[in-house]
Amino acid sequence: MFQQYKSLLFSIAYHMLGSVMDAEDCVQEAFLQFYASEEKETIEQPKAYLCTLVTRRCIDQLRSAQMQRETYVGLWLPEPLIEATDPSELSELNESLSLAFLLLLERLSPIERAVFLLRQVFDYDYAEIADIVGKSAENCRQILHRARRHLPARPTHTSAPYAGQRQVFTQFFQAWMNGNMEGLVQVLSDEIVVNTDGGGKVRATLHPVHGLDRVARHLLWLQPKVFHGIKVAIRPTLINGQPGLIGYLEEGLDEKQLHSLGLEGKESSKMLPVWHQRASQKGKATFVMILACTDNQIQEIDIIVNPEKLQHIPALDTDDNGTIA
Template sequence: MKRSSAQQETMFQQYKSLLFSIAYHMLGSVMDAEDCVQEAFLQWYASEQEEPVEHPKAYLCTLVTRRCIDRLRSAQTQRETYFGLWLPEPLIETTDPSELSELNESLSLAFLLLLERLSPIERAVFLLRQVFDYDYAEIAAIVGKSAENCRQILHRARRHLPARPTHTPAPHAGQRQVFTQFFQAWMNGDMEGLLQVLSDEIVLHTDGGGKVRATLHPLYGPDRVAHHLLWLKPKVFHVIKVAIRPTLINGQPGLIGYLEKGLDEKQLLSLGLDGEENSKKPGAWHQRAPQKGKAAFVMVLACTDNQIQEIDIIVNPEKLRHIPALAASDNGTIVC
């Protein structure tokens, strides 16, 4: 029997969260994931005008996954020529953290960055099996391969990924404590305080995409990372407002920096994040500079064993467009 538009909408809303999660894990982009989900819904809606789809959930998952595979194939060349370090778009928490607990590890920027080592089809099979717990018959139908072929693809994907770390992810309470210690030490310019919370294996990534000056390579080691953070603070926070309200970003503690006021040309040119005089297009951001109250950067902390193992800073304005502006009534914000 043909479904009404209202029934289709209800059914789509039922699966929308799952579809977005698959698309975001595949693409590492909030906006592209939303586009894929919407395109899948429109195709399903059009198909139902002719004949009802027997299994809408499987049909929609197939549409989304195949669209993501196509997008990844076209995006690979762009990412190979991406200026500097490429990081996924940050996913700002909008639900109860307990609802994301099972996906927190797979949502982490570190995990999504590792998946860049896989081909589009390897990434799809790996995620559907390892993260979303689909059986091989279901995966085979979604990606258009045989079940045995999917087993081989998964085996190959695992070989391309490094062994999972042995560190124990800190519980939410521990993450909040580490975040608080880190933020206080950073804002106070406390080198010793920073070194206490940074792991010996700490790595810092910054993604400017050639639009904002940023470190072009990872920084390793607590001394180097701490010195960089302390160098960065006075250079940036004279124009940035930092929200420290309880916010998970990709399932991990983090903060969002907002412009406190509009910037003039001199300030824009001085807002370098790498300390290098010869960075590519140091003033290019003025063409895309966020307005007052808009997100200017995101920082995410990966906490394990009650220490910070990784810090990811995203300043590419194109990856921050989906983040809502800071509300004037937001009293969970401090100005730095």
């Protein structure tokens, strides 16, 4: 039972919550409640029962999380989902996992988000949705209509094929690593935006950076700060359905390195370059960068450096098939 339904339930919970760890907890709690109920009475439709448990738990959790989001420092981004999906199996579900899509869902109330996802992403009919959220089918239709009004029109850009995304990603990474302004400009869209989530845990840009020139200069300013003492693994796996890279701390910064950065002394930890802070263990993920590529250009770059959102990412494995830079 667990193996049969856990993937579906996790997908629902992650789309609802935007958190890998919270989604996993939600699914486990739902199964525990299911098994406890099964001991008292046979459940005729376990899939529907489990989906109902997960969805309602997510709705409750989102309601309690709304106040926390209001006091969140800087821009809130979902936790990155590191996928082992074969690129040949890319589907519409991968698009719904993009951080841009999940951010749009933040505009919806918890019940609107549940109805919208169950209908638009998971293709449940209104009768099924009604049973899951405890509303009438007609009410669910109205909720979906209201949710669509709250969301902007989807972009008209065409998502680049996976091979094209990888090519753009490689060009971007090489240009960024080499501090090549011209190379960056070639792969960035005029409408490029960079979102960074530090959650107040590390130094990070608090607001989105817009525009080709500003973004290119911002990336070049970050480059020497990011890669000092950092190994970057370019993995064949996807991050939220899109190419990305994971930065790992190569080694702890010693006194000599601190001196070279002008950061000696007891207060130095407060001034460490943006993404080194609070990533003291060798091989630990210190940032994730995700590129949204459309029309063979990068439209959006999402950078997650909040260490609390990186805890679920496996430590660096130099024996994997990724490229270590």
